[in-house]
Amino acid sequence: MPPTWSRKHLTRRFHREIGAPPKTLAQMLRFHRACVLARTDGAGGWAAIAADAGYADQAHLARDFRMFSGETPTGWAARLDVVDSRLMRDGGG
Numbered sequence: 001m002p003p004t005w006s007r008k009h010l011t012r013r014f015h016r017e018i019g020a021p022p023k024t025l026a027q028m029l030r031f032h033r034a035c036v037l038a039r040t041d042g043a044g045g046w047a048a049i050a051a052d053a054g055y056a057d058q059a060h061l062a063r064d065f066r067m068f069s070g071e072t073p074t075g076w077a078a079r080l081d082v083v084d085s086r087l088m089r090d091g092g093g
Contacts, residue, residue, distance in 0.1 A: 030054045031064045038077060046073055 005013070015021045020028070034053035042049060050061035065073045 027064060028068070031068050034061055034064075035076075038073070039080070042077075 011021055018025060030053050034049050034055070037049045037052055038046075044052075046061060047058045050058045053061065055061045055064075062073055065071065065076060069076050071079070
C-alpha cells in the first residue's frame with residue numbers, strides 16, 4: 001500500500017518538483033486560457049472569457065491580468081491590437 005501524504009506534504013512536494021504550488025499553477029493556466037480565448041474568440045466579451053477560462057467572475061480575471069501582465073485586460077487587448085471591439089470596453093477592468 002502506498003504511503004498516505006498530508007495535503008501540506010503533497011503541496012510542498014509538488015512545489016519542489018514543478019516550481020510552483022498547485023494553486024499558483026492552476027491560476028497561471030486559467031490566465032493562459034483566458035489570453036488564448038481573448039485572441040481567438042472574444043465574441044462574448046470579458047465576462048464570457050472569464051467563465052470559459054474557469055474564473056469565478058470577471059473581477060478575478062481582471063485581478064490576474066494585473067498580476068501576470070501588469071495591465072488591465074482592455075489595456076492588454078489594446079496593446080496586442082486584438083480586433084474584437086467588445087474586448088475594448090471598460091468592463092474588462
